[in-house]
Amino acid sequence: MSSNMVQEAQSNSPELIEVRPLTLHIGAEIDGIDLTQPLSSAAVGEIRDALLQWKVVFFRDQHIDHQQHVDFARQFGELTPGHAVYGNVEGFPEIYAVSKGRKSARYKGEMAFTPWSGWHADITAAVNPPAASILRGDIVPPYGGDTMWTNLAAAYDALSPTLRGFLDGLRAVHQFNPPPGVETSQEYEEKMRRNRLITEHPLIRVHPETGERVLYVSPSFLKSIVDVTPTESESLLALLKEHAVRPEFTVRFKWEPGSIAFWDNRSVAHLAPRDIYASDFGREFYRVTLVGDIPVGVDGQPSKSIQGDPVLAVA
Numbered sequence: 001m002s003s004n005m006v007q008e009a010q011s012n013s014p015e016l017i018e019v020r021p022l023t024l025h026i027g028a029e030i031d032g033i034d035l036t037q038p039l040s041s042a043a044v045g046e047i048r049d050a051l052l053q054w055k056v057v058f059f060r061d062q063h064i065d066h067q068q069h070v071d072f073a074r075q076f077g078e079l080t081p082g083h084a085v086y087g088n089v090e091g092f093p094e095i096y097a098v099s100k101g102r103k104s105a106r107y108k109g110e111m112a113f114t115p116w117s118g119w120h121a122d123i124t125a126a127v128n129p130p131a132a133s134i135l136r137g138d139i140v141p142p143y144g145g146d147t148m149w150t151n152l153a154a155a156y157d158a159l160s161p162t163l164r165g166f167l168d169g170l171r172a173v174h175q176f177n178p179p180p181g182v183e184t185s186q187e188y189e190e191k192m193r194r195n196r197l198i199t200e201h202p203l204i205r206v207h208p209e210t211g212e213r214v215l216y217v218s219p220s221f222l223k224s225i226v227d228v229t230p231t232e233s234e235s236l237l238a239l240l241k242e243h244a245v246r247p248e249f250t251v252r253f254k255w256e257p258g259s260i261a262f263w264d265n266r267s268v269a270h271l272a273p274r275d276i277y278a279s280d281f282g283r284e285f286y287r288v289t290l291v292g293d294i295p296v297g298v299d300g301q302p303s304k305s306i307q308g309d310p311v312l313a314v315a
Helices: 003-011 041-054 066-074 102-106 152-157 161-167 186-194 230-244
Strands: 018-021 028-031 056-059 096-099 132-139 147-151 171-175 198-202 204-206 213-215 222-225 250-253 260-264 268-271 284-290 304-307
Touching: 018 041, 028 041, 041 056, 041 260, 056 250, 066 132, 066 284, 147 152, 147 260, 152 213, 152 230, 198 204, 213 230, 222 230, 260 268
Parallel strands: 028 056
Antiparallel strands: 018 028, 056 260, 096 284, 132 260, 132 284, 147 250, 147 268, 171 198, 171 222, 198 304, 204 213
């Protein structure tokens, strides 16, 4: 092995990685690693272990470009197209641009606000939602623009045994829809017609790696519960959506230029910031997602696609 290869392997040696938890239930910062370089298999394993335990992990001062972003992510699995509905960055089919102006290009007027407004797990309207998402901040405002995540496994555990037993057997429909009462742009409507996704998922999914039971609530995309009345569905979803985002299950992350968030999309939901739309600051982020499995419920039954195709890997 050359001296350069030895130095590279040592620079990403797992014994140099520090995992610092941020809350009791969710979130940890990882230090002592250079994401511009290939990782050793041990380092990949340690990051994966931290991700499974803390649900979302953060890296700071990692100034990577599009290609390095893709290369880092590929060490953890196959990549999906940038976004199943909204497309990708030109020249990089795996990357989706998360810009400040994206919502104003889709929606017009005021959105109804509830405690769970905006919370979601990525692409849960697909039959195989992404396993994980990796988001990097390139242009970051000096203040404001924080993102939050919530641990849906902890949310499930905090329910009463009686309610858990009832929910274990239920299924629910996830779909891309605009927020209630909001006018949408013609471009948005056209993209929805071309890429409509509707899926019936178990309300409680079993995590394929940890075996945890997860309250599979993606508030922005979860529309109804199957085999109950509309009134029962509406009331139960309001209870579960509010419960899923209780403060004790969450972590809030303040971004800096070069920050990266890597989250387990099978067990968390997240909330993009609203305050940036009232500021004059720019904000430009980029995201890649890893190909996911089809969720399986407590009864062993998998999710069922109602409309739309699985999200496959970029060729």
